[in-house]
Each structure stands twice: as C-alpha cells, then as structure tokens.
Amino acid sequence: MTNLVTTLANTVESMPDSVAISFDGNEVTYETLWKRTGQFAAALSNHGIGEDDRIAVYLPNLPQFVTAFYGALRNGCIVVPMNPQYKVQEISHLLADSGAKAVVTLSENVEAVTEIQADTDVERIVTVGEIVSNGTEFESFLADETKEIVERNDDDIAVQPYTSGTTGSPKGVLLTHHNLASNTRSNMELLDPPIGPDDRLIGTLPLFHIYGMSAVMNAAMFTGATYYPVAEWNPQEVFDCIDTDGITVMYGVPAMFNDMINQPNADDVDLSSLRFVNSGGSSLPLEVLEQFEKLFDTELFEGYGLTETSPVTHANRPGARRKGSIGQPIEAVNAKIVDQQFKDLPRVAEGPVDEDTVALEDVVGELVVSGPNVMAGYYGLPEANDRAFTAADGTRWFHTGDLGYWDEDDYFYIVDREKHVIITGGYNVYPREVEEVLYEHEAVGEAAVIGIEDDRRGETIKALIVPAPGSEPGIDVTENEIREYVLANLAEYKHPRIIEFCEELTRTTTGKVQKYALRQNE
Incomplete structure (x- = not known):
C-alpha cells in the first residue's frame, strides 16, 4: 500500500536533522516537520x-501549507x-463541490469563508496569521499528541485539485496516492544526477497547483532536499534567494521567465548555482527561452503536463532536448497524436517542421496520453469522464485537448489548444504560431492571439500586446508596424487584422492566459 506520507517518514528516519523547509530566515528540520504533521493529523x-474527508488548504506557499498537506494525508484525508487569491464566488464553488469539512487559510480570508460557510459542509476553520474570532489559530489547533499514519491503498484519492478554469468552470480532479508518487519519482529522475539531499528547490510555483506540489514540494520531501517556499512572486527576491542560498533547482512558468529577462539588472544576476531550470504550465515562447539562456548562461528545459496527469507527461532533459518541443514522454507515460477517428x-x-515542406493539417492532431500518473477521473462528473477518456488496444487514453505533432525520435510539439484554434476564411490558424512571431519583435513584451466573430470570415484574428519595457504604443511601435x-x-491569412495594446493580459495565478476571458471582453 502507498501513502505519500510514508515516503516522508522514510526521509525523516534517514535524515531527521536535515533542513526540510527554509522560509524567511527560519529553518524547519525533517524531525520537526514530522512531529507537526502528526499533531495536525491528531487534531x-x-x-x-x-x-476520505476533504480538507481545503487555502494558503500561499508557507511552511503551514506543507504541514497541513502531509498532516491531512497522514490522517487519511x-x-x-485552493488558490489563496480566490474570492467568495470562486471558493464557493470549490468548497460546495468538494464537500470539504475543514479549511486552512490566512486570517484575512476567513471572512470570505464564513460568508458562504452555511452553504457548504465546512465545520472547522484553521487560520494562519492574526487571531480572528471565526477560526482557530494554526498553532493552537495542533494537538499535543501525534497520530500514526493511516494506511491507504494505491488507488485511494490523495488530492483533489481543481482545473485552472482557462476554458470554463473548474473541475475537481481525483488524483490517487499512486498517481502522485509515481509522477514525482519519474520527474525527479529527469535530472542528472536525480534530485537528492544536497539539492535546494525554490518554491516559485504555487503549492495549490499540482505542478508546484508534485514537482517541487513532493520531490524535496521524498529525497531530503531543502524546500524554499516563495509566498509571492517577485523576480528580484527570487534572484537574491538563488544567489544567497545557492538554489540548485527551479521550476517556473513562462510568465516568470519572461519577468526575469525583463528585469533592469538581468545582465548582472548570477544564477550559476542552478543545475536545472524547467518551464511548464503553458507554452514557452522560443524567444523567451533563448533570451533567458543568453542572459544567464543557464539552460532552460521545457516540459509539459496537466492537472489531470499529476502533472508531468513530457520533458526535455539534459542530453535529450529539442528547442520548440515539449520533449519526450517521461518514464511510464505513453503518448501519441491521433485524428478525430482516434x-x-x-x-x-x-x-520542428517547416511549413513550406510539411502541411500541418496532415500531421497535426490531438495529444492523448496514458500511464500511472493519469487521474482516476473528474469528481462527480460522469459525462466529463466519458469525454475525457477513450479505451483502445487495452489502454485507457486521456484526451489532453492540445493539438500537436510528433517526430520519429519521439519528440512532441504542441501547436495550440484545440479550443483556441481560429478558423478564418476556411483556414485553421494556431494562435501560438502567431504569438511566437510577435514575441520576436523587440517592442513586444507579451502577446496573446484570439479569434473574434466576423460575419465575412467566420473569425478575425486579434492580437493583444503588452509593450516591452520602454516601448510606448503609437510612438515606439504602432499597430500597423506590428501588422x-x-x-x-x-x-x-494568419496576420492579426486587429491589434490592441494593453497594460497586462488576463491570466490565472499560475501564469496561463485566460483566452476565454479575453474573448468575453469583446
């Protein structure tokens, strides 16, 4: 039987005095962390x-998140x-849908929880920060005694994250102990040497997202490495942490790496302690990758995954990398590109292919995957589960909804989301291809391409552009120049007929552009 906490227990037994968490100048050893998880479980x-009771952890990246996470699992929960930036309407759906019985949150978010508590199953609110009347402060909540690990089966549910909502209402994703354990271990092995006790992992990715939880926090706890939580993204503070603390591993999303290369002091930053840097969560513009590597003399490896796949399915890695590709499937994951008839x-x-020699419509299809990391299903959504999976050749394949192609060396290339494809005048246009070109323009800091309704063409291509630092729309760059x-x-037929300059793009807190929200603004 597998319980993620068992792996942490093994780490504690072998290196109790090693530092598990370093945050804001304070260090927590594995032995101390283990005691606190037991106290939380007992409480x-x-x-x-x-x-099987649900525990909502509604916190930024703090040591209390780690304690609550492993403490809940230790109790069989x-x-x-939940995203700590969510407001009343957003948490209302998550709490009501999941049936969570307890919430661990910042004191400042207690009011939002209590406002909708009567419509949920929430019985207990545990708070981090100032003492408030409607909750029990975290340290006071911990029991004096500890509780032993509750045994769980491999296929028992461990975590129920919610999809980010880039295309609509978030869905609860049922991830088992085996899903997460297998994916964490496979992802750790991508490094050469694998993640180990001498590594220092910076927690720039939010822990409420499976990417930060699995690839960073779990990886550290599984191996005895040190985890450095970052409560709020700030590129300058991250630069300082990497330099001062000798961070060796960093996972991030493209928006973070774009921020880093656009910092005014980027030329003077020393990132030499990093031995592995990975980008995931959304497509990494090639221009961002190349500028990052040029500025910091550090390789940036692109990977791919989904909440539903725990999350990693593909990765570039040392000795096996192609720019523009999401990489090859990781250990135990199978993947292929299929047409509408599967x-x-x-x-x-x-x-990557040259469109002058290869017609994309002949090779582009949907990416489907299978493996021990693929979710058990969506919570309470049988129809969504029916759409999400196809059984073929004795294998249960998950539909990613992403379009791409593959090559003979098993490298995969994502063209775009199936729901983002723009059909204009009968032609299919993949927004990512246009965005890649836009990013190459020196006056473009960020770009998003969407399709808007058009009576003549069906859809017209629109580009929303955040100017690069120092570029003034209408002076340094014009709409016609971009066009x-x-x-x-x-x-x-691929050029944007409508150009709009804006101060920022609507994003999820994990850095994904919310294109459905951009279209709704039309």
Missing part, C-alpha cells in the same frame, strides 16, 4: 474528521488545494 481526528497520425522525420511585421513572416 483533525480529535475533531471528528477522518478518512483528501487535500483540496487513428495515429504519421510522424514527421524531425521537428506588417507578422505579414512579413507568416502567410497573409
């Missing part, structure tokens, strides 16, 4: 909360991680 049990599409000889730049680099 839950003392309040009648037990096996299921963790429901037939395998032909591979290209080697990617002509794209026309010079892509087929005529």
Whole structure:
C-alpha cells in the first residue's frame, strides 16, 4: 500500500536533522516537520474528521501549507488545494463541490469563508496569521499528541485539485496516492544526477497547483532536499534567494521567465548555482527561452503536463532536448497524436517542421496520453469522464485537448489548444504560431492571439500586446508596424487584422492566459 506520507517518514528516519523547509530566515528540520504533521493529523481526528474527508488548504506557499498537506494525508484525508487569491464566488464553488469539512487559510480570508460557510459542509476553520474570532489559530489547533499514519491503498484519492478554469468552470480532479508518487519519482529522475539531499528547490510555483506540489514540494520531501517556499512572486527576491542560498533547482512558468529577462539588472544576476531550470504550465515562447539562456548562461528545459496527469507527461532533459518541443514522454507515460477517428497520425522525420515542406493539417492532431500518473477521473462528473477518456488496444487514453505533432525520435510539439484554434476564411490558424512571431519583435513584451466573430470570415484574428519595457504604443511601435511585421513572416491569412495594446493580459495565478476571458471582453 502507498501513502505519500510514508515516503516522508522514510526521509525523516534517514535524515531527521536535515533542513526540510527554509522560509524567511527560519529553518524547519525533517524531525520537526514530522512531529507537526502528526499533531495536525491528531487534531483533525480529535475533531471528528477522518478518512476520505476533504480538507481545503487555502494558503500561499508557507511552511503551514506543507504541514497541513502531509498532516491531512497522514490522517487519511483528501487535500483540496485552493488558490489563496480566490474570492467568495470562486471558493464557493470549490468548497460546495468538494464537500470539504475543514479549511486552512490566512486570517484575512476567513471572512470570505464564513460568508458562504452555511452553504457548504465546512465545520472547522484553521487560520494562519492574526487571531480572528471565526477560526482557530494554526498553532493552537495542533494537538499535543501525534497520530500514526493511516494506511491507504494505491488507488485511494490523495488530492483533489481543481482545473485552472482557462476554458470554463473548474473541475475537481481525483488524483490517487499512486498517481502522485509515481509522477514525482519519474520527474525527479529527469535530472542528472536525480534530485537528492544536497539539492535546494525554490518554491516559485504555487503549492495549490499540482505542478508546484508534485514537482517541487513532493520531490524535496521524498529525497531530503531543502524546500524554499516563495509566498509571492517577485523576480528580484527570487534572484537574491538563488544567489544567497545557492538554489540548485527551479521550476517556473513562462510568465516568470519572461519577468526575469525583463528585469533592469538581468545582465548582472548570477544564477550559476542552478543545475536545472524547467518551464511548464503553458507554452514557452522560443524567444523567451533563448533570451533567458543568453542572459544567464543557464539552460532552460521545457516540459509539459496537466492537472489531470499529476502533472508531468513530457520533458526535455539534459542530453535529450529539442528547442520548440515539449520533449519526450517521461518514464511510464505513453503518448501519441491521433485524428478525430482516434487513428495515429504519421510522424514527421524531425521537428520542428517547416511549413513550406510539411502541411500541418496532415500531421497535426490531438495529444492523448496514458500511464500511472493519469487521474482516476473528474469528481462527480460522469459525462466529463466519458469525454475525457477513450479505451483502445487495452489502454485507457486521456484526451489532453492540445493539438500537436510528433517526430520519429519521439519528440512532441504542441501547436495550440484545440479550443483556441481560429478558423478564418476556411483556414485553421494556431494562435501560438502567431504569438511566437510577435514575441520576436523587440517592442513586444507579451502577446496573446484570439479569434473574434466576423460575419465575412467566420473569425478575425486579434492580437493583444503588452509593450516591452520602454516601448510606448503609437510612438515606439504602432499597430500597423506590428501588422506588417507578422505579414512579413507568416502567410497573409494568419496576420492579426486587429491589434490592441494593453497594460497586462488576463491570466490565472499560475501564469496561463485566460483566452476565454479575453474573448468575453469583446
């Protein structure tokens, strides 16, 4: 039987005095962390909360998140991680849908929880920060005694994160102990040497998201490495932490790396302690990758995954990398590109392909995956589960909803989200291709391409652009200049007929552009 806490217990036994968490100048050893998880587990049990009950952890990256996460699992509970930036309407859906019996949150968020508490199953609110009347302060909540590990089966649910909502209402994703354990271990092995006790992992990715939880926090706890939580993204503070604390491993999203290369002191930053830097969560513009590597003399490896896959399915890695690719499937994961009839599409000889020699419509299809990391299903959504999976050749394949192609060396290339494809005048246009060109323009800091309704063409292409630092729209760069730049680099039907400069793009807190929200603003 597997319980994620068992792996942490093994780490504690072998290196009790090693530093598990370093935060704000304070260090927590593995032995201390283990005691606190046991106290949290006992406290839950003392309040009648037990096996299979949901515990919502509504916190930023803090040491208390780690304690609550492993403490809940130690008690046989299921963790429901929630974005600490969510407001009443957003947490209302998550708490009501999950049936969480307890919430661990910042004191400042207690009012939001209590406002909708009567419509949920929440019985207990545990707070971090100032003492408030409607909650029990975290340290006071901990029991004096500790509780032993509640045994769980491999296929028991451990975590129920919610999809980010980039295309609609968030869905609860059922991830088992085995899903998470297998994916964490496979992802750790991508490094050469694998993540180990001498590593220092910086927690720039939010822990409420499976990417930060699995690839960073779990990886550290599994191996005896030190985890450095970052409560709020600030590139300058991250630069300082990497330099001062000798951080060796960093996982991030493209928006973070774009921020880093655009810092005014980027030329003077020393990131030499990093031995592995990974980007995931959304597509990494090639221009951002190349600027990062040039500025910091550090390789940036792109990977791919989804909440539903715990999350990593593909990765570039030392000795096996192609720029522009999401990499090869990681250990135990199978993947392929299929057409609408679920037939395998032909591979290209080697990617990325040149559209002058290869017609994308002949090789682009949906990416489907299978493996021990793929979720048990969506919580309470049988119809969504039916749409999400296809059984073929004795294998249960998960539909990612992403379009791409593959090559003969098993490297995969994502073209775009299936729901983001723009059909204009009968032609399919993949927004990512246009965005890649836009990012190459020196006056473009960020870009998002969407389709808007058009009576003549069906859809018209629109580009929303955040100017690069120091570039003033209408003075340093004009709409017509951007339009002509794209026309010079892509087929005529792919150029954005509408250009809009803006101060920022609507994003999820994990850095994904919310294109459905951008379209709703039209």
